[in-house]
Amino acid sequence: MNRLQKLFSEKKSNLLSIYFTAGYPSLNDTATIIEALQDSGVDFIEIGLPFSDPIADGPTIQQSSEIALENGMHTTLLFDQIKDIRKTVSTPLLIMGYINPIIQFGLEKFCQTCHQIGIDGVILPDLPMQEYLESYKSTFDKYGICNIFLITPVSSTERIQWIDENSNGFIYMVSSAGTTGARAGVSDEQSSYFEKIQKLNLKNPTIVGFGISDKNGYEKACLNANGAIIGSAFIKMLSGSTNLKSDIADFIKGIKS
């Protein structure tokens, strides 16, 4: 059982996760942001590995990815920046990105490095379950890395159950049809989708992401799921930040208070 699985066995509700893009706003902010998120009581953290063509992301994360790449972020550098992170951080950590940079880095080497550093899971939206099971799962399993899969309002019940069956961390519930990015609140239609999923009694915890931007969205998501993920809204805050530590603390306080 890794940190992520341990977290879900101990805490069942109101989980809060934050996504940020590594290398943004400045190249070497990675460890500072992770530590500040831990200090402010976030339950788990998604470190975005930037990609040149992020098709599942909206404008905010497209821009943060573009700037991070311009700043010089790449896979080897990210691992170097966080190689000692477990000396100060015990919060579960995931890497979220796209499959191509991982193929180029080498799948085995990637999983091995994640294991050595203490990365607990990965989220790769363009690696679908079928491909994962056929060609990737055995390597992720060998190094104890959870691979997190998405479900959406248009996923069939049968497919959701199949994804649940083959998942071992949590289920990432995409809140509505669309890419990442802040949307205005959580609609009634979305709430009924959340309720539908809750009634399926999945074996994995469910965390809602995409379009959750504030306290209200977080609380609504938590009514029918185990927690929520905030990404774009956090990145927008970072873009205007002059003091990362205190601004991050204030942002999280604003969600959780």
Next chain:
Amino acid sequence: MTQYSVDERGYYGSFGGAYIPEMLYPNVEELRQKYLEIINDPSFKEELDQLLKDYVGRPTPLFLAQRLSAHYKTNIYLKREDLNHTGAHKINNTLGQIILAKRLGKTRIIAETGAGQHGVATATACALMGMQCIVYMGEIDIKRQAPNVYRMKLMGAEVRPATCGSKTLKDATNEAMRDWISNPVDTHYIIGSVVGPHPFPDMVARFQSVISEEMKWQLKEKTGNEDPTHIIACVGGGSNAAGAFYHYLNKPKVKLVAAEAAGQGISTGHSAATTFLGKTGVLHGSKTLLMQTDDGQITEPYSISAGLDYPGIGPIHAHLFETSRAQFIAITDQQALDAAVMLSRMEGIIPALETAHAVAALDYLELQESDVVVINLSGRGDKDLQTFINSGII
């Protein structure tokens, strides 16, 4: 025997697949389940064939280029896709896909375009069918290809700029995919080449296969043999090449030649020669050869011809390359320009700059007097007039 068509899992050898976010799964899965049934339906074939005949002007001629043949001391035929309505082969695919979209109950069409040829072909099909049409185009390409933007608008399409990344074709493709993610029910995405998640590469290849289907009987009529010795086509994503090769893939005696854009030269850093410079990776839903950094970031390709300016090739072509079924030749900007002038002056046919790469490949082949070479003349060169003028060759 090596298989060149797509397998049940959506792969050509080790290339292809459907690497898509879960949000796109229902759309792509619906297509996968239904596309063969729909396009093999006799009433579908009838509707498409009628349009290809009466609206597009098919069959396109197979023309014996006598002066060009004499120059190369062989027999060279030109498959005149440039004579299609809208001036290129692209319309074969957009008409097929729009009829398919209607039968799937879709009411809204999206497409990506680089130079604007596929955008124009999509806008044309949408105007014909009375469907809403949104074309994504890189902000830089919108400026570079203004006449095509106005053609699309004139036919009622909305042209939306892709303002992120390199602001060219790959970014327009990203934007189209994001649109499809956000509009999963009413929208069909008409991809313009043999790229994207399965079943798009196979579907687009099937719609373009009309090119080699006609070649077979036209060659039989003209030479007594339906098989040529060589087929030459240019490859960006590779839709015209896929169509020209399609019915000859399993005839090893027919040499398949793919002309890629070397740009300013393969090793100059300004090139789009994917098989020479690319590595296996995943982009826009399929595993294929891609131009990228060591770190897996997709790089911006360069070619004088915007239609070859794509950082990957369709998975079918990656497979043809890997199995050596097709010979890949990299043609520089200058070679393409020279070939365009040659064809213009020898045959009175101004080819698109993309197509000129295929013509230039003739110089690399050791042709015999008895050989029968077909060049797929994929598009006409009117759109490239300004580039010809700027290059100083006129």
